[in-house]
Amino acid sequence: MAGFTDNSFYEPTEWFWDFDGTGTSTEVNPLHTFPADGTYTVCLTVSNQYDSDTFCREVTVGVTGTKEEENTFSFTLYPNPGNGNVHLKYALPTGKVATWKLFDALGREWRSENLSSGFTRHTVLLDGLPAGLYFYRLTIENELVKSGKMIVQAP
DSSP, X not given: OEEOOOOOSSOOSEEEEEETTSOEEOSSSOEEOOSSSEXXXXXXXXXXXXXXXXXXXEEEESOOOSSOOSXXXXXXXXXXXXXXXXXXXXXXXXXXXXXXXXXXXXXXXXXXXXXXXXXXXXXXXXXXXXXXXXXXXXXXXXXXXXXXXXXXXXX
């Protein structure tokens, strides 16, 4: 089962996900189970009273090998919900740099932090962020490795 997250701009009011002929959904952030391993083109069409737009991306589903990576990746964000600041605890593969970005529900970026493999913890200040639900993405060399939700509470 795979989870999908909408980070659209311009306040969409309708969502239509097409999972490459293996199903559809009108949920904002759906879960979908693909019938077999392989590469699928997933498309999201969002609409509001003014217009609609479609975005497609290929996703690969399934096991690609049996050997575990020598440099494993781990990531934890705490506290969640948080106020004041949150901590990112991580272990990156040697020599890699990751980027952690925080977005609001409209897809606007509020924070961007670079994480280096020589460290294991990073503190993100939440000053100036309105209380509410946010989404984060963690990428290593432009590959998405982790995404999630974070709640910012009023101080």
